[in-house]
Amino acid sequence: MPTLEEIAKLSGVSRSTVSRVINNDPHVSDPTYKKVMAVVREFNYQPNIAARSLASGHTRVLGLVIPTGVSKLFTDPYFQILIQGVSSACNAHDYSVMLWLAEPEYERRMIKKILNNGLVDGVVVSSMVVDDVIVEALVESELPFMLIGRHPTVTDVNYVDVDNVASAKEIVTHLLRLGYTRVATITGPLNAISGVDRYEGYIEALSSRGIKIDTGLIVEGDFSEEGGYYAMRRLLSQSPQAVFVASDPMAMGAMRALHEAGLSIPEDVALVGFDDIPASARSNPPLTTIRQPVHMLGSVAVKTLIDLIEHPVADLHHIILPTQLVIRESCGVDLIS
Amino acid sequence: MPTLEEIAKLSGVSRSTVSRVINNDPHVSDPTYKKVMAVVREFNYQPNIAARSLASGHTRVLGLVIPTGVSKLFTDPYFQILIQGVSSACNAHDYSVMLWLAEPEYERRMIKKILNNGLVDGVVVSSMVVDDVIVEALVESELPFMLIGRHPTVTDVNYVDVDNVASAKEIVTHLLRLGYTRVATITGPLNAISGVDRYEGYIEALSSRGIKIDTGLIVEGDFSEEGGYYAMRRLLSQSPQAVFVASDPMAMGAMRALHEAGLSIPEDVALVGFDDIPASARSNPPLTTIRQPVHMLGSVAVKTLIDLIEHPVADLHHIILPTQLVIRESCGVDLIS
């Protein structure tokens, strides 16, 4: 592995000039540029990142933090797609991504490591949990960061999110419009902001149609298939006409419970989800759900973060990405008309 | 963020002594150690990684390369669990992980970046495809690396894998022992080594029982749910008694095709898979499959790699992890006894 200095010698110019060439500094004459580039290519020269970082103070590396204490949740395709979105946006901008799956036992130590080690120029945090310590730590540090999913209490930070409340309201309203009146919900964990927001949307949808809330029809889940399954079983005795399940993996579990109980969807119970994971299009029956642009959440977070790093500004970014109601068969058809 | 030098001044010792303290060098007297540590903690000092890397030549960062040209495949829980295994082993050893999802269009450029940028001390590669360029490139570079999954042609490299041939043979043999004779297979992509190996195991199982191979019963899939679905549909006309599906996601697809065709499992067609993804325990019926220790594949790869980095030795590591036949309901019960 040659060094800058060697490339300089080899091409008969100074260290500085080579540095200019590899950094696309315009203050280089065309012949010099070509001469140096030829040598660079010939020796397949790659600048040493550590040296560059030390000298320049930045690394072109972003951290991606997924505080999934619950490894069960990490099986959710959501994270996979998110990682993909982050990764591809980083590639496109010539950044690398450092992945931190924050296991709870390491969390404290880890946060310090993340913030202080100078390894990353910024971090993307997939925030989920309400009392997340990392966000405060991030605020204290001066490291640029983007949250994926808004934070419940700290609002003066940058984030990208979907409108969970409105989207949940939309899909529940769809159910109501189809004529169902006894609509239950399996919520997400209520210590997760998206869990709370989707629940909120459910409440709003019912309320705005003057339907009073029946707490018997509300069961808290945990976003997992298993959680959906058990929640649905508990709901069975209440014989709801329709159920808004706050995540597709839970909806899969709910379907399983329903099938086991010999009930058919949507004839006996209509079901809708939230997320539109790949499996939802292929379930039996295909699931009506809200499509989140998960990949885009990741890539937008990265793009915004990079912009923030390279052109620091004071103003806050609160980006809301659109969702889409995807109507399939699990919600049944209009009962009224 | 204080520097080493500042901590040294603050604690009244030299730069070198502080360096020794933070690196746990035994050549430090106890009082000095305590004195320095107090200051380190008080100022929450974290050594600058870039500087440390530049000076020491290593980074305590491992690269994880997943050359999933096919993003479809990345939805497979396999990778998620693999990433988790790698990540947690890294955490445990105080290493960080740099994630590279190698999208095909970036591949060439990326490989160079990975190998030369000096950002990582070693890489773990989830190798899948037969004609993978990265492995050769890795061999040329002097970077330590571990493959997850053996390479079809390059054998003098370190890898950790399961015995796909033997495991496939085991599960197909199980099918044969149950009394099925007309056993089909939906293979993985045959440009993936695991696809080939599992197919091989299928052939061996039949052959060793003197059953001659019927090419009509062999359909190539691609490890995805979709692929399994379409492959099963093609297989339907051959009316197999049982099918060995080379991956669980494909088995899910095959089940879907079977259900659609109104056939029941295992009464009309028995089905077995390979992988034991979480969903397999909950499918209808639960899937008989081979359990791979995916998490462990990741963590063993990391541990071995770290050992390789820290204690370089010449000898090759070819680690084979055990699999387990998990019998559930999809394979039916003994037809003979």
Add this chain to the structure above:
DNA sequence: CCCGCGATTGGGAGCGCTCCCAAAACCTCG
């Protein structure tokens, strides 16, 4: 033909750490 100015180029001074060697401090024991 010389001055002045913009476009190029060169070189010094670090960035914050590790590593090595030598100096200092401390023991042990004859």
Add this chain to the structure above:
DNA sequence: CGAGGTTTTGGGAGCGCTCCCAATCGCGGG
């Protein structure tokens, strides 16, 4: 009490790059 050894400690010399400033080059106009 001092030689000789063993710990500890200190400081210089980089690691390979960027950044800044000064030096050089080239060229048009007076």
